[in-house]
Amino acid sequence: MGYVVQTNNLTKTIKGRELVTDINIHIKKGEIYGFLGQNGAGKTTIMKMLTGLTMPTTGEILLFGKRLTEKAKSVLVRVGSIIEYPVFFEHLTAMENLKLHCEYLGFYDEHDMKQALQLVNLNGIEDEIVKDFSLGMKQRLGIARAIITKPELIVLDEPTNGLDPIGIKDMRNLIRMLNKEYGMTILLSSHILGELEQIVDRVGIIHHGKLLNEVTLADIRKERSDYIELVVTDVKRAVYLLENELHISNLKMIQDRRIRIYDMSHTQSDISKTLILHNIGIEEIQKHSNSLEDYFYQQINGGDVDN
16 A cells, blocks of 8 residues: 555664664555654654654655655655744744745745635734744744645644644644645644544554554544543442442552442442442542543553553
8 A cells, every 4th residue: 555654664863862763654645643652752753754854863764655865855845844843034024934935945826825824814914023923823824834835745743832722623623624625644743632532533652762553543432441430438448349239340449549440231320329328438420431542541551541
């Protein structure tokens, strides 16, 4: 199968320290692919290599089937990106910054520049000086700059940084629109796993510089299991009662006062009634479904979400 992005044993070493090791990722045309990983896991390092900002120590990068090397970067004209915080000429206006970027690319369509600003809700600020922009506005301008030429692949490192909840929702809608209406393949990372869960098709889980897994959201949802979680005043007695009165065996004690019940044969009402009748105080009881965040922590903790 042909991939928009494919890496083979991608490794980056700086001063004898491996930042990422033997990374093999596969991003299909037209999908939204999300990098999951804690700070320092290697997500930004990989994105920098994919966009030609730094070259791998060993390994291979294929973009649209073409090998990316120090001497062969022409394929990057098909890629838009925003890595870490976007950098601008602060003393210039938003439009002047975009024009300089487009001049570097050999692209001169002012209509598309204005359209890009409109897409990120920055229309009307073309003549404002960038140094007066908030962090969120600079983030939006960075996205606008990345999408002016309607690239086939967009690489977005933490695209919601600095945005308020409304801005985050707008960015989510923008990413969906670019993917669906313009057919752009999108690679993004975010520390807000709930946001990724709403838009990505597939995730790659990065931990300590290694790729643990690539999996579709559909497959994660198939593995999900509901559970009831409760906080009680006497966890040991509560576990005894649940096991001996309600015959629940599939449960787990978490921390000092929290219990997670995976056996869904009893309702929350049954559980509450049994514990209250035996003078066990219930401070919290709630039904949950495993989320992308749960799956992520299970992966990095070797299968245990609570480590």
